[in-house]
Amino acid sequence: MVELEVAQGGVGSRTRVLIVDDDVRIGQALGLALDDEGFDVDAVHTGEEALSRAGAPEIDLVLLDLMLPGIDGLTVCRRLRDAGDLPIIMVTARSDSADVIAGLEAGADDYVTKPLVAGELAARIRALLRRRRPAPATPRRLLLGDVELRPDEGVVLRAGEPVHLTRTEFRLLAELAAAGGRIVTRDELLSRVWGYEYHGDTRLLDVHVRRLRRKVEADPDRPTVVLTVRGAGYKAGQVERRPDPAVPDTEPVPGWRG
Structure with missing residues (x-):
């Protein structure tokens, strides 16, 4: 079993996104597209790698495919959520209710469906990360x-x-x-x-x-x-x-x- 402790917030001047997708080509294409949108990207291809890498302090958000070899995406999502508040966007090939609801119930903050559009995905990432900023103190x-x-x-x-x-x-x-x-x-x-x-x-x-x-x-x-x-x-x-x-x-x- 992979031991996991999720860091709360990344470091550095650019947001770092962890892409978890078993298709190497998709990971590479997304990495290039998100780099153009101003993000740094790490890519892994299995659930085990995702659980290991997500604990790194520089990771700000996880883009998680549902379909993974080994530990599946829903299990990865649940374990990430149990470990902390790291933002998670679930990626699914289908927009039907069963897949979407399963991902959200597992703890995802948001979801996107394939094929992914880089500009829309970047907007979703920025919107999700804005929610991590503290509100002005009001006693x-x-x-x-x-x-x-x-x-x-x-x-x-x-x-x-x-x-x-x-x-x-x-x-x-x-x-x-x-x-x-x-x-x-x-x-x-x-x-x-x-x-x-x-x-x-x-x-x-x-x-x-x-x-x-x-x-x-x-x-x-x-x-x-x-x-x-x-x-x-x-x-x-x-x-x-x-x-x-x-x-x-x-x-x-x-x-x-x-």
């Missing part, structure tokens, strides 16, 4: 039932216990909490959290909502924190704002927009 606390959200610290507690959310999940919860119980449409959430319009495909959002509920809800099948408004979007349950008593309560609550 506020938001309570949603027994869930406490601290946007300035990037902290979520449920019943006083820390809850680990990915950066994407945190931004999603923060956007809903910042709306103060108002409905936020799916398109608004896609634009604010992912940073681009997703052509009406809400699978990305809906799977992340399910993942978020499993972490913050006492009973994910009967949610009280993240509520679905049928035909409209989502909203947070009852929100209570609690300012830091040492700081005047004058600034708006950030939505962690990239």
Whole structure:
């Protein structure tokens, strides 16, 4: 078994992308295209290599093919996500729901389908990396039932216990909490959290909502924190704002927009 510890954020002046694809030619072509877009690229061709290389501190993001020899892409994705918050974009040859949902449920932040267009892929990478930047410090606390959200610290507690959310999940919860119980449409959430319009495909959002509920809800099948408004979007349950008593309560609550 490959031991894995994922580094949180890379170093250097250019973003380094780890491409994981068993087709050497595709890896080379993507590497050249992403280099033209301003990224540095490493390429590996098996799941075992991916798990080993992803632990390097200079890796900022993983572009992960589903179809891999040895350890498959879904298993690699789950193990990367269990190890930390390294951004993952899943690559699939098909856009059908089964493949896409499986990849997102495994922990991918986003997905793209083949054939890949370098400019679109570069935009997706930049949008995902923007979500790793910390929000401006605003000493506020938001309570949603027994869930406490601290946007300035990037902290979520449920019943006083820390809850680990990915950066994407945190931004999603923060956007809903910042709306103060108002409905936020799916398109608004896609634009604010992912940073681009997703052509009406809400699978990305809906799977992340399910993942978020499993972490913050006492009973994910009967949610009280993240509520679905049928035909409209989502909203947070009852929100209570609690300012830091040492700081005047004058600034708006950030939505962690990239």
